[in-house]
Amino acid sequence: MRALVTGGAGFIGSTLVKRLAASPGIAEVRALDDLSTGYRSILAGHEDLLREGSILDADALEDAVRGVDAVVHLAAIPSVPRSIAQPLASHEANATGTLRVLEAARAAGVGQVIVASSSSVYGANPRLPKDEFDWTRPLSPYAVSKLATEGYAIAYGHSYDMTTLAFRFFNVYGPGQAAGHAYAAVIPKFLEAALAGRPVEIHGDGRQSRDFTYVDTVCEVIETALAEQIGSPDPVNLAYGTPTTLLDLLALLEDALGHPVERTHVDSRRGDVRASQADGERVRALFGGVTPVELPEGLAATVDWF
Numbered sequence: 001m002r003a004l005v006t007g008g009a010g011f012i013g014s015t016l017v018k019r020l021a022a023s024p025g026i027a028e029v030r031a032l033d034d035l036s037t038g039y040r041s042i043l044a045g046h047e048d049l050l051r052e053g054s055i056l057d058a059d060a061l062e063d064a065v066r067g068v069d070a071v072v073h074l075a076a077i078p079s080v081p082r083s084i085a086q087p088l089a090s091h092e093a094n095a096t097g098t099l100r101v102l103e104a105a106r107a108a109g110v111g112q113v114i115v116a117s118s119s120s121v122y123g124a125n126p127r128l129p130k131d132e133f134d135w136t137r138p139l140s141p142y143a144v145s146k147l148a149t150e151g152y153a154i155a156y157g158h159s160y161d162m163t164t165l166a167f168r169f170f171n172v173y174g175p176g177q178a179a180g181h182a183y184a185a186v187i188p189k190f191l192e193a194a195l196a197g198r199p200v201e202i203h204g205d206g207r208q209s210r211d212f213t214y215v216d217t218v219c220e221v222i223e224t225a226l227a228e229q230i231g232s233p234d235p236v237n238l239a240y241g242t243p244t245t246l247l248d249l250l251a252l253l254e255d256a257l258g259h260p261v262e263r264t265h266v267d268s269r270r271g272d273v274r275a276s277q278a279d280g281e282r283v284r285a286l287f288g289g290v291t292p293v294e295l296p297e298g299l300a301a302t303v304d305w306f
């Protein structure tokens with residue numbers, strides 16, 4: 001099998017590219033990335049697999065999909081606050097970008113496309129845990145663009161001769177996830193502050209919960225989907241139903257670091273959801289061979305990488 005990973009110089013994409021490059025079932029893996037938030041050296045030893053270009057550039061995309069059997073589409077502007085600041089850019093990269101990837105894949109006769117959606121599509125739906133058949137009500141332009149991402153993938157699976165699978169990632173974390181920029185995710189942000197001896201900033205009271213999934217678990221599921229040609233007419237949560245509040249996360253980080261971490265509370269952020277927990281039944285049913293890495297173990301590996 002030959003596979004293309006869009007967003008392959010990003011956090012999840014680079015982890016997947018390195019994993020697929022070592023997989024006996026994969027003859028060739030390519031990464032397509034415009035290096036807007038990704039960077040070349042994250043591919044450590046596999047930089048030659050990177051094609052620098054945008055999914056919004058028809059020529060670069062056509063070139064990248066030529067001859068591949070499967071596309072894992074991870075390229076996106078992956079940020080709620082950034083989508084609120086720049087909704088058109090978010091739509092262009094995430095919604096239009098996905099349609100372009102699917103269209104290029106169809107034109108090239110690619111048999112399988114896997115896309116990354118997000119738990120943010122549940123938005124205003126208060127029901128917990130979130131199951132894939134719950135109604136969606138996006139609260140940010142990012143969440144709308146991810147609903148479009150999964151909607152297009154599923155529609156292509158129905159409309160054309162293509163196996164598609166849309167994963168709803170929850171909070172993915174692990175080595176390679178960058179801190180130090182305005183839109184950083186919570187674990188690298190906390191770790192960076194804690195290691196620099198600064199207080200970590202908690203938006204709101206810290207009792208908001210997130211369902212964290214270690215990046216290797218996510219990549220193992222995707223690798224299995226490729227190996228077993230798994231598709232689905234419905235989206236699949238890629239998280240295991242283990243909510244952790246930010247205060248509990250801080251306690252676990254203190255354990256992993258071996259010292260207390262100072263904290264300060266600031267205003268809640270617009271567009272953020274209060275509680276997040278996946279119903280992990282479908283992912284467990286479809287990918288029963290994957291055992292998710294537990295949070296303390298994943299945090300220890302993340303601290304080591306920092």
Ligand code: NAD
Pocket residue numbers: 006007008009010011012013032033034035036037038039053054055056073074075076077078079093097116117118119168169170171172173185
């Ligand atoms: P990331 O920012 O590290 O990776 C995204 C990559 O896409 C970057 O390398 C970026 O340079 C690239 N990119 C952006 N626009 C592009 C374009 N026009 N053409 C080519 N490349 C482009 O983020 P990530 O955390 O690895 O996220 C990967 C995917 O997973 C995204 O689709 C994101 O929306 C989704 N997701 C992530 C999480 C999470 O917790 N990390 C949660 C839900 C969904």
